[in-house]
Amino acid sequence: MKLNKKNIRNFSIIAHIDHGKSTLSDRLIQLSGIISERDMKEQILDSMDIERERGITIKSQTVSLPYTAQDGKTYLLNLIDTPGHVDFSYEVSRALASCEGALILVDASQGVEAQTLANLYLAMEHDLAIIPVINKIDLPSAEIEWAKEQIEEDLGLDSDDAILVSAKTGIGVDKIFEIIVKKIPPPVSGDAGFFKALVFDSHYDAFRGTIVHFRIFEGSIKKGEKIQFMSNNAQYKVEEVGLFQIVRQPQDELIAGQVGYFIAGIKNISDVKIGDTVTMADKRCDKAMAGFREPTPVVFSSMYPVASDDYEELTEALEKLKLNDASLIYEKDSSVALGFGYRCGFLGLLHLEVVQERLEREYNVSLILTSPSVMYEITYTDGTIKIIDNPVQYPDPAEISRVREPFIKASIIVPDKYMGNVMQVCHEFRGVSKNYQYLTSNRMEMKFELPLAEVVYEFYDRLKSVTQGYGSFDYEIAGYQETDLVKLDFIINGERVDALSQLIHRDKAEARARTACKKLREEIPRQQFKIPIQGAIGGKIISRETISAFRKDVTAKCYGGDISRKRKLLEKQKKGKKRMKMVGSVEIPQSAFLSVLKTD
Structure with a gap:
């Protein structure tokens, strides 16, 4: 059966963090029946382990849900699930560029929160049809009338349109499909005779190369056709097109208004840019689409492999991760203490933690990070x-x-x-x-x-x-x-460790230096000689901790008698320790670098 574009709806779910987006997506997927009850699990669209463990969404995921409406027609509803955390609002803006409407979710017990407002403004910038949904109505602390008032006052939306649901128990979720079909307009496109689509995400598959997620605005695409990227004019032959229905479902053809993927044997990762326009060599569109606002990184940190011969692996891992996370930027960097690495820019501290965990888990690279700083x-x-x-x-x-x-x-x-x-x-x-x-x-x-x-x-x-x-x-x-900025250095056993240096406001420097020195003392293993750890601004030492040496009791064999004999043995031991200190070097474990970053 050929799909009519009037029967396509593209929508996303936006909300503050923890207001139940992923749970609502689970219920909608369950109702559409694209996955058997046996295979259903919580947070089904959160495919990364780190998302499931932390209970947060990091990547927007797409899923196409078939739905037979009350008028007997079959519709295809494309849901683009979005993150709620402030660090990932860039992902949200990308998802919204591919939609015509959005469900804005409000927690019945928490009401409208900062991120709800921020996401509403994003949706308004894209001129989307907005449907308010009040979630968690099954909670004993739910105040539905109060939540409705807030929707009227804070969001300026009509609270009579609000759908009352409990995503956890499934109450009221079935009404959402009908309202999406009625309230959200079908995609608009003319029969312009050319092909135009927007790349809004991509990921790397070890067997098939780069898999590009895209939304078609004009024309249609089939296997065997030749596509062209507008930014670099690279051309590829399409091997497969299809929809995301938890797993990839190959299709004969995708038409204007649909959201799906294509595989074209793209081995060169850098050819695919998120926000790029895809067209065809023979049905070329005249100009590229606006794409997305470039995300501006606000936090910077350097990453080094623990073993310096893993540098190549780190390079490869960053390239593949960049494909899936367009907001990550990096450039080469080197350090006296840690060798070669990369200076990376992140959207916030959570983004930094997520990138670090993904590199360690998905690509098996062990990393050392330096102290995060800003510009x-x-x-x-x-x-x-x-x-x-x-x-x-x-x-x-x-x-x-x-x-x-x-x-x-x-x-x-x-x-x-x-x-x-x-x-x-x-x-x-x-x-x-x-x-x-x-x-x-x-x-x-x-x-x-x-x-x-x-x-x-x-x-x-x-x-x-x-x-x-x-x-x-x-x-x-x-x-x-x-x-009033100062540079805080850390000197371990007389040597400055450049990877631990921090730029900090003068008033905070002393407190930060003391805490960091204490933490380093706990993390650096004891040696046969004393290790001083100092925090310094320029030549002025502002904090110090000492790791005491292992000592052997050299006076054990002297009992009674003259004290000078014992002194002589202790002096001899002291000389030995001093010589050890001159040749001994201090190994700083990875945990010590991380402990300086973590606050109490």
Whole structure:
């Protein structure tokens, strides 16, 4: 049966983190019957182990659901599942570019939160049809009327349209399909005679090469046709086209409006760029589509393989990961202590952890990471301006006339009883309160300007704990402001370890140096000689810990008698230790590098 494009609907589910997107996707997949009850499992679209363990979605996944409506017609509903965490909002914007509508999910007990608003604005930018859904109505703490009020006041949507569901128990989920068919428009495309499609994701398969996920805007595509990428004019012959229905389902043809994949034996990973336009050599479209906003990395860290001969493997792993995660950027880097590696840019600290875990699990590369830092703008005394993100590039303080660091505009939504706690935490992190407003009688939105370097560390965890999990946080970059920056070095056994260096605000340097020295003392194994660990700014030592040496009791055989005999033996031992220290080098384990990054 040939599908009519009027019977296609493309939609995604957007919400704040933990409001139940993945569970709702599970129920929709179950109802559509594309997978047997025996094969069904929780979080079925979260294919990576790390997503299932942490209970978060990192990659948007696509699935095509067949549905027979009340009017007897068969529809194909393409669901693009999206992440909710602020670090992955880039994934959300890519998913929305392929849709005509979105379900915006609101937790009946938590209400509208910061990320709900941010995602709503993203959906509005793409002119999508928006359907509000109130989830978790089965919870004892669910306040449905209150959630409806918030949908009216905060989101400006009609709460009478809101569908009440419980994704966990399945109540009300069956109504969603009917409403999608009625409210979300079918894809618009003219019969222009050319082929045009947008690449919104891709992944690498060891047997088939690169598998490209795309949305067709004009024309149709079949096996055997010749496609061409607009960005680099690379041409390939299509070996297979199909839909995602948990597993890949090959199809004879895909038409305008459909979301699916194609395989064309693409061995050269760098040919596929996310956001690129695909056309055909003989049915070429005149200009490329707008693609996506380039994500701007905010956190930088260097990655080195633990064994230096794994450098090639790390290079290959990063290339394959980049295919699946377009927001990762990296360039070559080297360090005196750790050899060759890569300097990588990330969208946030969670993104950094996820990339590290994926490299270690999926590609078996053991890594050492340096302390995360942000971009600083340095004005030299001769007037030149340079942007640096690596402590190694920090110049001599005598050459600097001023340093500016990036600030963010943070929007924090909390119940008003936590206002004092939030103020305190933001001031601790050098934040400045800008304004606040009440959204409802007891929930408020607080706006702060905060230095990005502080937020990179443990701001989000602290905010969650002082608001007992009710605080939600969203931010955007707000430009640079002047700061008092110092470079904190760590000297282990008289040698500076460049991979541990950090750029930090002067007021925080001493506290950070002390904690880091303590942690290094716990992690570095004891030797036959004393190891001093020092934190220093320039030539000034600001903290110190010492790892005591293993000692043999050389005076055991002297009992009674003259003390000078014992002293002589101890002096002899001391000389031996001193000589050992001169030739001995200290091995720093990987856990020591990581312990400096982790806060208490």
